[in-house]
Amino acid sequence: MPTPLVLTARGLTKSYHKDRIDVPVLRGVDVEVRQGLVTALVGRSGSGKSTLMHLLATLDRPDAGEIFFRGNRIDNAPRAVRDRYRNHEIGIIFQFYHLLPELSAIENVLAPAMIGQSVWGYFKSRSENRRRAEALLDRVGLLHRAKHRPGEMSGGEMQRVAIARALMTDPKMLLADEPTGNLDTETGQEILRLLADLKETDNLTILMITHDDEIAASADVCWRMQDGQIHRGAVADDAPALATQAA
Amino acid sequence: MYRWLLCFRYLKTRYIALASIISVTLGVATLIVVNSVMSGFSTEMHERLHGLASDVMIECHATGGMPDPDAHLREIERICGPALVGSSVSVSVPAMLGIDFRGQQIGRHVNLIGLDPTTYDNVSDFGKYLLHPENKTSASFQLRESGYAPDRKQLAAAGWRHRRDRVTEERRIEKLVAQEREMMAELRRKAGGQSDESDEQAEAAAAAAAAAEGPSFGPSLSQELISGSSDQLVAAVDPMTEQFPGIILGISTCSVRHRDDSGEVADHFYAQPGDDVRMIFPNAAGETKVINQKFTVVDLYESGMSEYDSTFAFVRLDQLQEFRGMIDPQTGVRSVTTIQLKLAEGTDLNAIRDALRHRFPPELYAYNIQTWRDLQGPLLSAVRLETTILNILLFLIIAVAGFGILATFFMIVVEKTRDIGTLKALGASGRGVSSIFMSYGLLLGFVGSGAGLVGGLLFVHYINDIARLLEMFTGQEVFDPTVYYFTEIPTIVHPFTLVWVMCGAIAIAVLASVLPAMRAARMHPVQALRFE
Ligand SMILES: Nc1ncnc2c1ncn2[C@@H]1O[C@H](COP(=O)(O)OP(=O)(O)OP(=O)(O)O)[C@@H](O)[C@H]1O
Numbered sequence A: 001m002p003t004p005l006v007l008t009a010r011g012l013t014k015s016y017h018k019d020r021i022d023v024p025v026l027r028g029v030d031v032e033v034r035q036g037l038v039t040a041l042v043g044r045s046g047s048g049k050s051t052l053m054h055l056l057a058t059l060d061r062p063d064a065g066e067i068f069f070r071g072n073r074i075d076n077a078p079r080a081v082r083d084r085y086r087n088h089e090i091g092i093i094f095q096f097y098h099l100l101p102e103l104s105a106i107e108n109v110l111a112p113a114m115i116g117q118s119v120w121g122y123f124k125s126r127s128e129n130r131r132r133a134e135a136l137l138d139r140v141g142l143l144h145r146a147k148h149r150p151g152e153m154s155g156g157e158m159q160r161v162a163i164a165r166a167l168m169t170d171p172k173m174l175l176a177d178e179p180t181g182n183l184d185t186e187t188g189q190e191i192l193r194l195l196a197d198l199k200e201t202d203n204l205t206i207l208m209i210t211h212d213d214e215i216a217a218s219a220d221v222c223w224r225m226q227d228g229q230i231h232r233g234a235v236a237d238d239a240p241a242l243a244t245q246a247a
Numbered sequence B: 001m002y003r004w005l006l007c008f009r010y011l012k013t014r015y016i017a018l019a020s021i022i023s024v025t026l027g028v029a030t031l032i033v034v035n036s037v038m039s040g041f042s043t044e045m046h047e048r049l050h051g052l053a054s055d056v057m058i059e060c061h062a063t064g065g066m067p068d069p070d071a072h073l074r075e076i077e078r079i080c081g082p083a084l085v086g087s088s089v090s091v092s093v094p095a096m097l098g099i100d101f102r103g104q105q106i107g108r109h110v111n112l113i114g115l116d117p118t119t120y121d122n123v124s125d126f127g128k129y130l131l132h133p134e135n136k137t138s139a140s141f142q143l144r145e146s147g148y149a150p151d152r153k154q155l156a157a158a159g160w161r162h163r164r165d166r167v168t169e170e171r172r173i174e175k176l177v178a179q180e181r182e183m184m185a186e187l188r189r190k191a192g193g194q195s196d197e198s199d200e201q202a203e204a205a206a207a208a209a210a211a212a213e214g215p216s217f218g219p220s221l222s223q224e225l226i227s228g229s230s231d232q233l234v235a236a237v238d239p240m241t242e243q244f245p246g247i248i249l250g251i252s253t254c255s256v257r258h259r260d261d262s263g264e265v266a267d268h269f270y271a272q273p274g275d276d277v278r279m280i281f282p283n284a285a286g287e288t289k290v291i292n293q294k295f296t297v298v299d300l301y302e303s304g305m306s307e308y309d310s311t312f313a314f315v316r317l318d319q320l321q322e323f324r325g326m327i328d329p330q331t332g333v334r335s336v337t338t339i340q341l342k343l344a345e346g347t348d349l350n351a352i353r354d355a356l357r358h359r360f361p362p363e364l365y366a367y368n369i370q371t372w373r374d375l376q377g378p379l380l381s382a383v384r385l386e387t388t389i390l391n392i393l394l395f396l397i398i399a400v401a402g403f404g405i406l407a408t409f410f411m412i413v414v415e416k417t418r419d420i421g422t423l424k425a426l427g428a429s430g431r432g433v434s435s436i437f438m439s440y441g442l443l444l445g446f447v448g449s450g451a452g453l454v455g456g457l458l459f460v461h462y463i464n465d466i467a468r469l470l471e472m473f474t475g476q477e478v479f480d481p482t483v484y485y486f487t488e489i490p491t492i493v494h495p496f497t498l499v500w501v502m503c504g505a506i507a508i509a510v511l512a513s514v515l516p517a518m519r520a521a522r523m524h525p526v527q528a529l530r531f532e
């Protein structure tokens, strides 16, 4: 029984122009992300994985093609709608964590809530927000470091804070760009276990870029990026997806 | 919400921005200090100038003055209506002041004013600038026993005491000279067969000796020019118990200010209350003659305006009119040269002046009708201009500080590029991101100008202590009382000035942050995230 589609994209193309030289990165990419599955995206460096993820996160616009989130087109939606989509519907995790260095761990986790709510709304639900942020930090095992700045934490700890931050607004989907790329294998495993855990408990959908074949193999779905296109590798639960496509 | 949090955090962690705001702080502080001192100065000056000059002044250029001032006053009353609250007539005449000082004549040209002390005080401040405390409340032209300026040691003896001491001393010397003369005569008689020539020589020598000993009055002007009754008067007055007509001298006409060895400002008086001085002035008749009249200094006048203190001498109106022959022998009507008017508070002085000019047109009357502002127009406008220019310059300084903020903010925006990307990835809008930097600018403006405000106000409050401290360290007098005649630096803080200086500085800080904020808002999130 295939789970419903969360994110779909059709015919995405993207190329960079520099001094009249076109660098085509994506050449007609189709994407289908299903609810509750971990989708792994692998590919050589420079194949355009990050570019695709930025398009899916509406941080950039495709040259052509359409992106739908739960049936609504978002790639050309108004700015405010896209801002809300990023803030509320998805959570993004980066290879280099991208925590705000001036804020403590708990404040970093609270940041999406502060951004998404008006000053008044934030104050009204302040204690609720705070409880949620503390719960999330507890979940990633860093409650005791709540007051620490990113500069005082290790890479793995920062990534865990980043995950807590991505979960703050209770998103439907996580987009992760090489979340373990900057960590040693063991710490990377820890992060992955955490993500797998979250998927189980919160029924999260995860799209994860990785270089690690082992990780890719453990995912529900695995895509391979090559020559600006996606090739579906048959891994584990790939069958339902193919079945839908066939239908 | 995150905007304020981040902007507070940036403020706390980026001291470089605070450094850029220091120029705003200094600019604001300087603006406040300059404006306070300037307005203190100009208010003090306004007050003094206005106090010294009456609201409206009608001067007659003719030496004989305007006949029948009462008729004039009635006419003026009709024109001014109820706005007229006081008036005073006076005679003002250019004169030469002669002070005998150790046998030498010190000549000063002065403006001799004959006034009526009671009405004169209604139209302008006069009594309050006199030295003797009793004269301050009711000016009198009678020499007082003592008690002039209790805080000035140079004038400790001024008054009758000084006069008696001086006369006693003069008489003692005169007596010595007479004895000497007698002795010489005796000697000559004893020698026998002396010639008349040597007798005369001896007398001349004795007179010269007497003159060198101390001040005394001898005819020092050629007699043909002078038609005074002064010499008869001299004979009739016993200086021990009597005085000549009283005169009040501007303090700078008979004193010099200098620094003694310890650097203290000290006055030296050529004449002080109790001394006699000579006044030489033209009479009012068609055929001008010079009148040479002796007066006794009864008080000194110190307004603090050097222009006034160094040119004015005051005597009684009726006496001056008599001396100058300004009384019509047939009718007994006295003429005056000046009418001063005091008008109700808030009266449009220029309108009154114009109405009076209309009534006494210059084609018919040799009158000069001016308000006190007209009299001091150049000075007042110079001060105004100075204040305006200083304000513009200082605001330019703050504007320069604004460019400093601009540069610093651009640096911060560049430094924060990745964070801006992160914020956008978390759903922050361009407006939200730009408002971080705008409110950062606003906050810096507040902090900077607030610090400047506090600093400036403190400076103003302690300005005299600071001046003293500077004097102590540099040995250089910051505020030279020999120049300004104020002992303290006057300051007035106008709340309105504070408000607009603050607003201006904050506006400049915010404006300087607009461009960097716009740049931050326009930043492409992906490029920002990829930024190394
Ligand atoms: N702003 C840009 N201008 C020009 N070319 C760009 C720009 N951004 C990315 N590219 C190019 O696009 C291609 C894809 O980049 P992208 O970052 O998506 O690759 P990637 O698959 O994420 O690689 P990696 O695994 O190393 O992260 C690269 O060849 C890169 O040089």
Ligand SMILES: [Mg+2]
Residues within 6 Å of the ligand: A049, A050, A051, A177
């Ligand atoms: Mg990448």
